[in-house]
Amino acid sequence: xxxxxxxxxxxxxxxxxxxxxxxxxxxxxxxxxxxxxxxxxxxxxxxxxxxxxxxxxxxxxxxxxxxxxxxxxxxxxxxxxxxxxxxxxxxxxxxxxxxxxxxxxxxxxxxxxxxxxxxxxxxxxxxxxxxxxxxxx
Amino acid sequence: xxxxxxxxxxxxxxxxxxxxxxxxxxxxxxxxxxxxxxxxxxxxxxxxxxxxxxxxxxxxxxxxxxxxxxxxxxxxxxxxxxxxxxxxxxxxxxxxxxxxxxxxxxxxxxxxxxxxxxxxxxxxxxxxxxxxxxxxxxxxxxxxxxxxxxxxxxxxxxxxxxxxxxxxxxxxxxxxxxxxxxxxxxxxxxxxxxxxxxxxxxxxxxxxxxxxxxxxxxxxxxxxxxxxxxxxxxxxxxxxxxxxxxxxxxxxxxxxxxxxxxxxxxxxxxxxxxxxxxxxxxxxxxxxxxxxxxxxxxxxxxxxxxxxxxxxxxxxxxxxxxxxxxxxxxxxxxxxxxxxxxxxxxxxxxxxxxxxxxxxxxxxxxxxxxxxxxxxxxxxxxxxxxxxxxxxxxxxxxxxxxxxxxxxxxxxxxxxxxxxxxxxxxxxxxxxxxxxxxxxxxxxxxxxxxxxxxxxxxxxxxxxxxxxxxxxxxxxxxxxxxxxxxxxxxxxxxxxxxxxxxxxxxxxxxxxxxxxxxxxxxxxxxxxxxxxxxxxxxxxxxxxxxx
Numbered sequence: 001x002x003x004x005x006x007x008x009x010x011x012x013x014x015x016x017x018x019x020x021x022x023x024x025x026x027x028x029x030x031x032x033x034x035x036x037x038x039x040x041x042x043x044x045x046x047x048x049x050x051x052x053x054x055x056x057x058x059x060x061x062x063x064x065x066x067x068x069x070x071x072x073x074x075x076x077x078x079x080x081x082x083x084x085x086x087x088x089x090x091x092x093x094x095x096x097x098x099x100x101x102x103x104x105x106x107x108x109x110x111x112x113x114x115x116x117x118x119x120x121x122x123x124x125x126x127x128x129x130x131x132x133x134x135x136x137x
Numbered sequence: 138x139x140x141x142x143x144x145x146x147x148x149x150x151x152x153x154x155x156x157x158x159x160x161x162x163x164x165x166x167x168x169x170x171x172x173x174x175x176x177x178x179x180x181x182x183x184x185x186x187x188x189x190x191x192x193x194x195x196x197x198x199x200x201x202x203x204x205x206x207x208x209x210x211x212x213x214x215x216x217x218x219x220x221x222x223x224x225x226x227x228x229x230x231x232x233x234x235x236x237x238x239x240x241x242x243x244x245x246x247x248x249x250x251x252x253x254x255x256x257x258x259x260x261x262x263x264x265x266x267x268x269x270x271x272x273x274x275x276x277x278x279x280x281x282x283x284x285x286x287x288x289x290x291x292x293x294x295x296x297x298x299x300x301x302x303x304x305x306x307x308x309x310x311x312x313x314x315x316x317x318x319x320x321x322x323x324x325x326x327x328x329x330x331x332x333x334x335x336x337x338x339x340x341x342x343x344x345x346x347x348x349x350x351x352x353x354x355x356x357x358x359x360x361x362x363x364x365x366x367x368x369x370x371x372x373x374x375x376x377x378x379x380x381x382x383x384x385x386x387x388x389x390x391x392x393x394x395x396x397x398x399x400x401x402x403x404x405x406x407x408x409x410x411x412x413x414x415x416x417x418x419x420x421x422x423x424x425x426x427x428x429x430x431x432x433x434x435x436x437x438x439x440x441x442x443x444x445x446x447x448x449x450x451x452x453x454x455x456x457x458x459x460x461x462x463x464x465x466x467x468x469x470x471x472x473x474x475x476x477x478x479x480x481x482x483x484x485x486x487x488x489x490x491x492x493x494x495x496x497x498x499x500x501x502x503x504x505x506x507x508x509x510x511x512x513x514x515x516x517x518x519x520x521x522x523x524x525x526x527x528x529x530x531x532x533x534x535x536x537x538x539x540x541x542x543x544x545x546x547x548x549x550x551x552x553x554x555x556x557x558x559x560x561x562x563x564x565x566x567x568x569x570x571x572x573x574x575x576x577x578x579x580x581x582x583x584x585x586x587x588x589x590x591x592x593x594x595x596x597x598x599x600x601x602x603x604x605x606x607x608x609x610x611x612x613x614x615x616x617x618x619x620x621x622x623x624x625x626x627x628x629x630x631x632x633x634x635x636x637x638x639x640x641x642x643x644x645x646x647x648x649x650x651x652x653x654x655x656x657x658x659x660x661x662x663x664x665x666x667x668x669x670x671x672x673x674x675x676x677x678x679x680x681x682x683x684x
Contacts, residue, residue, distance in 0.1 A: 015243065016246065016262075017263060021373050024683075025374075029577075045255065068263060098498060098499050116497045119594075120580065120584060
């Protein structure tokens with residue numbers, strides 16, 4: 001991310017589930033907070049998500065998962081990012097992701113998890129903080 | 138009086154909470170401080186309410202309501218494997234459940250077999266059961282007394298195939314299919330509007346739905362071929378009035394499509410059933426149910442000229458609100474669910490599903506599921522609310538709210554009509570946009586504390602409540618895929634090919650697809666194979682990502 005450029009975020013609903021309320025609310029909140037949001041919508045495969053992230057040159061990818069398939073999906077997305085040479089793209093997630101799975105996901109490289117009921121300002125602050133910090137390094 | 142309200146609205150709530158605009162319900166209707174006879178000055182008992190079981194059914198669709206038969210306690214009986222789901226259904230019957238809902242796993246919902254590479258990690262997901270072939274349906278239903286318990290399949294885009302498997306499995310047991318009760322959700326309109334588990338464009342999907350309705354009206358006269366569902370609209374963010382209006386509009390669309398397909402309205406309208414959510418606002422829920430019954434009755438009689446009184450009846454399954462549950466202080470959800478369930482009962486539901494308190498965190502545990510079921514039994518047996526029919530009728534507030542709910546629904550009907558009807562409004566993105574707007578506004582209100590949710594934005598605790606969560610079987614997917622591959626290998630491959638070709642030919646024409654589907658599933662043609670052929674013929678629907 002270059003200085004002064006707006007933060008670009010890709011929001012996606014990976015997998016088969018169509019519960020997109022959370023993804024859409026977060027997408028709109030991030031847009032209202034001044035970020036550039038690319039919402040790619042439903043039923044995205046990890047490969048489609050990573051391709052879109054590269055094409056759109058995003059700073060972060062937010063994945064909303066409520067089906068319980070979070071382990072499989074995050075593993076694939078992060079592996080693909082590494083394989084495609086863009087491991088620095090921040091990956092964060094939201095949905096019904098039980099706390100007991102958080103450590104595993106974070107050690108795999110997921111930046112943060114936001115469960116149902118999270119304030120959108122918490123997500124905005126997190127992205128601003130994390131992406132700015134990365135830029136300064 | 139109005140001045141006083143304005144003053145109150147700007148100030149604090151009398152109980153001292155911080156809410157800035159506490160006197161609005163979830164639909165955004167302004168609620169006055171007091172309701173009196175002048176608020177229902179036009180009120181006419183006979184035409185506005187009628188006796189229970191009599192047009193326009195505002196007080197309930199049956200004359201005796203819960204005095205004779207309590208509502209059906211219908212909990213979810215699904216777990217990843219058909220055999221485990223079967224065990225779960227047996228337990229529910231044993232605990233006193235009188236109906237059961239079967240949820241499907243994500244691959245089945247999306248019309249794909251367990252061995253489809255797109256399904257990796259999702260087989261048996263979302264607390265649903267994986268149904269690939271007749272073998273799974275057989276195992277799901279094994280030993281379940283179909284004359285004692287009605288089964289509701291939470292099945293939509295794939296309903297024609299699931300219905301075919303259900304019929305085939307029941308026929309094997311020599312149970313007469315004309316005696317089958319139960320429901321197929323089969324509401325594809327709300328898939329495009331909210332739930333988003335669609336495959337084909339709306340019009341071919343509608344054709345499949347009408348085929349199933351026709352088939353049921355001929356062979357399964359006691360089975361509900363469709364449950365027109367507002368629940369999912371509300372879960373995606375629709376306000377209660379939007380849920381009510383859009384669901385009714387969808388219902389009328391199915392009626393029109395049925396008539397267009399050559400059915401007489403009274404041959405299928407009595408089997409149309411509905412599914413609503415009960416959210417947090419107690420009286421708003423009740424007003425919603427009453428308004429829906431009245432609008433349905435009046436429209437079916439006067440606009441669609443239905444003659445059979447059963448065509449005028451708005452028969453309803455209800456579920457408490459999953460989206461009202463919080464991951465924070467999850468035990469509070471027990472109380473939310475209880476209040477919501479009570480409102481559904483006071484509103485005269487025919488069937489009820491109470492959610493488990495841990496659902497914002499994970500798939501429920503047996504303990505939380507049992508507590509949810511017991512909640513209904515306590516309301517039914519201990520609270521005394523069922524002793525008299527429709528105890529809230531005549532309340533100045535409730536009747537006024539019911540009128541308001543009704544008139545606001547008509548405003549939405551007009552908007553939809555101006556867009557060219559429901560299907561056209563779907564194609565124009567009207568529902569997705571409206572529902573996304575409502576979801577965002579609701580979230581803002583919570584973040585700005587204009588609406589208080591205990592434990593979420595007020596009375597917050599730092600310490601996390603530790604509750605037990607259900608563990609899922611990590612080996613299930615591998616076993617299911619291996620079983621399916623074996624099953625596919627063991628079939629007569631030429632026969633499978635011929636049966637799929639027959640399906641292709643029928644759907645390219647206009648004949649009812651159901652007989653060919655029943656025939657195909659009997660030879661273990663799988664759900665994914667059948668939907669695959671349909672995808673080739675009908676094409677796939679892609680929604681513009683509106684947010």
